Amino acid sequence: MATDYIFFIHGVNTREKSVFHQNAQILFDRIQSSTHDPSRTLKPVYLFWGDVSAKGTDELLKGLKASPKWTQFWFQNLRTEQILPFVGDAALYLSRGVSAQIVRQIADQALCQMGVTLEDLKTPRQGDRLHLVTHSWGTVILFDVLFAPRWEANDVDLEIRQTVENIRTGFFGLGTADNKSYGIPLGSIHTMGSPISLFSLINLNDGHSFNLTPKLKELLESIYKPTGKPLPWRNYAHPGDPIAYPLEGVMPLLLRESSNKVEIEDIISLTNPLMQPFSQSLLPLLSGGEAHGSYWKSKEVAKTIAEVIQPGR
Template identity: 50%
Template sequence: MPTDYVLFVHGVKVHDSKEFERLSTILLNRIRDSISDKSRVVTPIFFFWGDLNLAAQKELVAGLTASPKWSDFWFRDFRTEQILEFVGDAALYLSRHVGTQVVQRFREKGLGVLKGGNTSDRLHIITHSWGTVILFDILFARRWEDPILDVEVRNSVKELRNVLFGLDPNPQSGIPLASIHTMGSPLALFSLLNISGNVNGVSTHDLTPDLSRLLANLYTLRQKPLPWRNFAHPGDPIAYPIEGLKRMLLDSSTAYVDIQDVISEQGNIFNRPFSQKLVPLLWGGEAHGSYWDNPLVGKTISEIIRAAV
């Protein structure tokens, strides 16, 4: 019986592994409950990385609060609890030091499980927030092939990529992706690095070549587009649509993937008159964390995974 592997990757402001697993299990239980064939095996993989950046962020906050002028700044809590959490996580991951730690953590937590799969199995990816960028970067970005990197790190990335069907050096072996589900994702913003990161005509952050190659090989195997659902709460300032960016993200491989943006809810009725003002940003953090227990998100993901063959 084929196994459905479900890979959960969290985003910013998640610093406790048990809480991350609790939130992921809400979706996991909905998936399992939706599958009528109880002999079908659903195996979760929880990729937790949220503790790797804590020391650096605490040091930064201590430096900010030590500034004689810090008390003159407005929105101090918003700066340290919202903006810093997102921008800080992004900057730290893109640095070689923390980025390498994240790669090694993924290898420790996911490689052993995924190595047990084969082409008859299925892999479903569920990512939240910055976790989307982290996973896509590890699996597809060229920066991890840079010879300046430690050979152990480059080999770790190669091992992780080799467990997926459709990627070199053995594209016809490994676990095929069966669905992608992104929640509150800033992937649209990250795609700008494809343009701004060019060095001699090549962007080290460009996801497109390997992602396109994987999608093309998957289509040859399955003869149908890969379902990708991008969930966005209208009040989530980190979430962006990606349907209109298919060409930018996938180049000529748009026919190989079925991308649909899904609005998870309409937001607080009292905030709607101010939807294009700054006031709703005060509730942006709540909106950004709302996906795990959202009925529409759970129902949509469950239906797609249940229908995967």
């Protein structure tokens, strides 16, 4: 029986693995209940990394609170519960030492939960597919591991370079002479509350170390060539989520001639009409953390993911 592996990776300010698993399980159960093909098996794969950066952000918060002037700063909940976790986790990930730990952790988790070895992935079962469901900064982490040139630099530890190469080649067939011989085909991408549009500024300004475009183009080309179909990519954004941004108008700027190889659609989720009169005020922003975490329990998000991964696409 063919399997659809659904990779879930969380975003910032997620420190407990059990909480992440619980939220992702809710979304997975709703996806599963919305699919109707007994010939396929859905298998969740939970990629947790929040414990790696927890120590650094906790120490920074203690230092901030130790300042004699801390109590005079406004919007303390916004600073500590939204801005600090996002910026802190992002800054820590850019540190090669922290990001290397995360790479090792998610690679081990993926192989363990899928119940396969890298050797198994050289000849995947016919019909198996991967689907990426990424939240917040988790989108940047996964895309960085898959596409950023910084992992190919000579000064990167050899063991980490090999781990990244194993992920790229073993799971996705990137960088191989014959993409059909390696990796499980990617079936769809689902980004939730993602800041990847902002991160793309590095690429637009000729950045190198974090330029995701060449490898992303390579992946899209390898998927499009045998099927003639663009890769479905759904970008879910709550209108009150300050970290979520649209992608439909941004990705063509990056992909250019390869933009027809991907089918991107922005989906505005969980709109509350009662909040519309306050949409341009600070009121929604102060509850932005709730909006940012809302995707995991959204029936609309689950239903859309299920529709995309249905066979026949």
